[in-house]
Amino acid sequence: MTKADIVNEISKNTGIEKVTVQKTVEAFMETIKTSLAKNKNVYLRGFGSFIVKQRAEKTARNISKNTTIIIPAHNIPSFKPSKTFSTKVKTNVK
Numbered sequence: 001m002t003k004a005d006i007v008n009e010i011s012k013n014t015g016i017e018k019v020t021v022q023k024t025v026e027a028f029m030e031t032i033k034t035s036l037a038k039n040k041n042v043y044l045r046g047f048g049s050f051i052v053k054q055r056a057e058k059t060a061r062n063i064s065k066n067t068t069i070i071i072p073a074h075n076i077p078s079f080k081p082s083k084t085f086s087t088k089v090k091t092n093v094k
Contacts, residue, residue: 036077048081 007025011018032050035042042050057073081089 039075044082046082046084048079048085051078051080052076053078 003025007018007021010016010025011021014021032042036050036052039052041052044050052075055074055076058071060069060071061067062069
């Protein structure tokens with residue numbers, strides 16, 4: 001499902017114009033991105049949590065040059081679904 005599909009589905013279910021729904025979805029995603037960039041987690045009860053995970057520094061190999069490189073510690077965004085969300089997905093297996 002793409003962002004356009006989500007906008008169409010919300011518009012169809014609520015009767016709100018697609019342009020308004022599009023702006024709302026874009027603002028929602030931008031708010032989450034901004035919050036995670038500031039190292040603040042986003043919790044949506046019944047859906048899940050957008051969290052920032054910290055990766056430790058590690059040593060890796062550059063295969064083409066056959067050298068060792070060090071990847072510095074960094075943060076990555078992550079999503080952890082709620083238990084009710086996970087249960088719903090698990091029980092709808094066909």
